Amino acid sequence: MKGIDFTGALVLSAPEVCGPEAKAIDVLVEEIADRTGVVLERTQVYARRPVPVIVAGTAESLRRISGLEWPEAVTGGLAELKPEGYMLRTEGGDGVPPAVWIVGADARGVLYGAGKLLRLLRWGAGSCRLEGPLHTITAPYSPIRGHQLGYRPKNNALDAWSPEQFDRYIRELALFGANSIEILPPRTDDHPTGPLMKVEPLEMMVRIAESIDSYGLDTWIWYPNMGDDYDDPVTIAAELAEREDIFRKLPRIRALFVPGSDPGKMEPDPLFVWTERVARLLRQYHPEAKIWLSPQIMRHDSAAWMEAFYRQVDREPDWLGGIVFGPHVDVPLPELRRRIPARYPIRRYEDITHNYHCQYPVADWDMAYALTLGRESCNPRPAAQKHIHNVLAPYADGTIAYSEGINDDVNKFVWSDQEWDPATPVVQTLREYAGLFIDDERAEAVAQGLLALERNWEGPLAVNDGVEVTLQQWKRMEADAPPRMRDSYRFQMHLLRAYFDTYTKRRLAYETELEYKAREALQMAPVSGSLAALERAGHILGQARTEPVGAPYKERCEQLADELFANIGYQLTVTRHFARSQGRGAFMDAIDAPLNDIRWLRTQCELIGEAEDEGERLALIEGALNRTDPGPGGFYDNLGSCRGFRRVDPGAGWQADPGYLATPRIAYAMHLLSMSPERQKELGGIPLSWVAHTNAMLDTPIVVRYDSLDPQTKYKVKAVLVGETSGRTPRDCWASLTAGDSFVLDEEVHIAAGGVTTRECAVPPEAVQDGRLSLTFRRTRGFKRLNVAEVWLLPERNRSEI
Known part of the structure; x- marks a missing residue:
């Protein structure tokens, strides 16, 4: 069969269809009308007419259509339908008007079948066409498929939405197979x-739940325990009253997800006692609903907490619906699945929204991006998301992903499509995403452009020549885009990323060169005088602001940021767009963050300038310029750089361990840059080689390897270790340092939160007997992350002195 023109088609459904099945058919007609202006005629009476027909409904309801002629290919496939699945089948030809059958195993199947048809149709003003025949029978791989949609000021867009915008987004997620939406109570952390909030939080919670229910999807609630004392009768009464009010007002609740932590601070034993009480209250209003718990724990003693959690789960309480795996669960998912009783399913609560300092950070992300795009930027990562999904999919019953807004929009749809069928190529998802939501005619270009944006983040930015090509592709689409495409927030946000990435690359090259010139000016201090050299270096470094580059790129980013705020409430700045903070999606506030070591150099210049003696100033300048010099025969590595990280043992590796529970990774200590100027001055400035470092979780060691060493040379090791940001929980850490398998160099390194620790130790000659050396940094107690920034291997004396 050739393509079918559905411009004048009939939509045939059973009489007296209601609820989610009727809603599914409404969605089909409304979405076609929205994109083409064509309002298809609907009928519940079968009569052969010389026009195409879309037959839509469940197998059960379609049998109520009197006289409907069922093609043999359709009836033959009914036995293959599985829950939530559907059949798409085209029929006709040889004088018979063409038809497409959407037959759902149930009401959800009708909705998902309609969604797939919409994703395959080709659009135009006044036209709607299917390119080729369809014969698909499919059902979802995972029984749980969904996303969390929060309504609170922390979100980077959703707090600006109306109930109608939430309804639209829920519909769009459903078109790609989502069956669950998780919402938040009015009181969280x-x-x-x-x-920007247009509706009171509890009213919005009810309105969103009503939308979810209207599509026949499941409503989940992420409900943290925010009380201070769950032994206090007054606290208990208030907490239960709050929950009862919500349970009574929401139309249908599928489950409550209660995190063990982040936020929350209960021990497992009281947590289970309290949660059982909540479960009894929940069942009064929603008899089928159950509570799911996560062993998320942010404390350093997570092993003891987990053992207590396991003991409670092993009692197999009936009110417990399942276990949730997500951020701050320190047990790998395969191990958690082995340890949890088989009667309890595991649901994933995966962080698809953040770039670093998160569950699944971007692998080996360039520091220039970390400094500017930050933790929560527009981040299409289709290939990475598919891998993260698939490598752990066998151990869970699906996912309701964690999100903080709209920045991860592409990731949401990729994840939903993988939950439906993990074999789906991501480019297919991107084509359907682009065709349905942005522009059908340019779907292939947009899909390839999204893949190119992900490649912009691969490897060192300075040598990624694809960044400029990516912008050229997006600019060409921008120039050719029709008004509807130009006005699409999904096009605007990714167009902004293309401009932003290129602007950042342009600045990186320029500011790196300025740093080299400033250092050259300081090197001339013995000739020009130290004070003149300091003034000259400061002037050169200031050119990043006084003589900036790439202004047109920045201006276009600013324009797009304003358009996105007006369009979808995307909050890309704190002042103009009311973002909660720069770390909560306001990456435009960091668009000009320094990409060279200007902060450290300026602090050094200030300290040097305070010296009263010219000789002392010259000596300080020489020391600053040679800070990283290991001397002849020595080694220096910034473990947060691409080159330095190659010296680190890779552990399990990202492919097998994308959550880095047993794999060292490059991480970023941005909190160092927010220190007060006085504190930075005490430390002699904050070099970027402290900000970017190697990080390891829990008991995973950081092993630094050397070869081709001279066994006759004595060495000492110098290391800089970075403390965690100060938080609500104690975050000091203690570590050990060993050489080889058995030589303890330092067994009690205290790494204070919010600080930097430097250690120097002699290396026993026996550890280098074969010309090889391994240095192992290992957390011994305290907070669960270990950060090593710089390592020097310094020869104490060279061969001629032996």
Whole structure:
């Protein structure tokens, strides 16, 4: 069969269809009308007419259509339908008007079948066409498929939405197979209201739940325990009253997800006692609902907490619906699945929204991006998301992904499509995403452009020549885009990323050169005088602001940021767009963050300038310029750089361990840059080689390897270790340092939160007897992350002195 023109088609469904099945048919007609202007005629009476027909409904309801002629290929496939699945089948030809059958195993199957048809149709003004025949029978791989949609000021867009915008987004997620939406109560670890909220939080919670229910999807609630004392009768009464009010007002609740931590601070034993009480209350209003718990724990003693959690789960309480695996669960998912009783399913709560300092950070991300795009930027990562999904999919019953807004929009749809069928190529998902939501005619270009944006983040930015090509592709689409495409927030946000990436690459090259010139000016201090050299270096470094580069790129980013705020409430700055903070998606506020070591150099210049003696100033300048010099025959490595990280033992590796539970990774200590100027001055400035470092979780060691060493040379090791940001929980850490398998160099290194620790130790000659050396840094106690920034291997004396 050739393509079918559905412009004048009939939509045939059974009489007296209601609820989610009727809603599915409404969605089909409304979405076609929205994109083409064509309103298809609907009928519940079968009569042969010389026009194409879309037959839509469940197998059960379609049997109620009197006289409907069922093609043999359709009836033959009914036995293959599985829950939530559907059949798409085209029929006709040889004088018979063409038809497409959407037959759902149930009401959800009708919705997902309609969604797939919409994703395959080709659009135009006044036209709607299917390119070729269809014969698909499919059902979802995972029984749980969904996303968390929060309504609180922490979100980077959703707090600005109306109930109608939430309904639209829920519909769009359903078109790609989502069956679950997780919402938040009015009281969480965030402010209850914000300047952009159009509806009171509890009212919005009810309105969103009503939308979810109207599509026949499942409503989940992420409900943290925010009380201070769950032994206090007054606290208990208030907490239960709050929950009862919500349970009574929401139309249908499938499950409550209660995190063990982040936020929350209960021990497992009281947690289970309290949760059982909540479960009894929940069942009064929603008899089928159960509570799911996660062993998320942010404390350093997570092993003891987990053992207590396991003991409670092993009692197999009936009110417990399942276990949730997500951020701060320190047990690998395969191990968790082995340890949890088989009666309890595991649901994934995967962080698809953040770039670093998160569950699944971007692998080996360039520091220039970390400094500017930050933790929560527009981040299409289709290939990475598919891999993360698939490598752990066998151990869980699906995912309701964690999100903080709209920045991870592409990731949401990729994840949903993988939950439906892990064999789906991501480029197919991107084509359907682009065709349905952005522009059908340019779907292939947009899909390839999204893949190119992901490649922009691969490897060192300075040598990624694809970044400029990616912008050229997006600019060409921008120039050719029709008004609807130009006005699409999904096009605008990714177009902004293309401009932003190129602007960052342009600045990186320029500011790196300025740093080299400033250092050259300081090298001339013995000739020009130290004070003149300091002044000259400061002037050169200031050119990044006084003589900036790439202004047109920045201006276009600013324009797009304003358009996105007006369009979808995307909050890309704190002042203009009311973002909660720069770390909560306001990456435009960091668009000009320094990409060279200007902060450290300026602090050094200030300290040097305070010296009263010219000789002392010259000596300080020489020391600053040679800070990383290991001397002849020595070694220096910034473990947060691409080159330095190659010296680190890779552990399990990203492919097998994308959550880095047993794999060292490059991480970023941005909190160092937010230190007060006085504190930075005490430390002699904050070099970027402290900000970017190697990080390891829990008991995973950081092993630094050397070969081709001279066994006759004595060495000492110098290391800089970075403390965690100060938080609500104690975050000091203690570590050991060993050489080889048995030589303990330092067994009690205290790494204070919010600080930097430097250690120097002699290396026993026996550790280098074969010309090889391994240095192992290992957390011994305290907070669960270990950060090593710089390592020097310094020869104490060279061969001629032996």
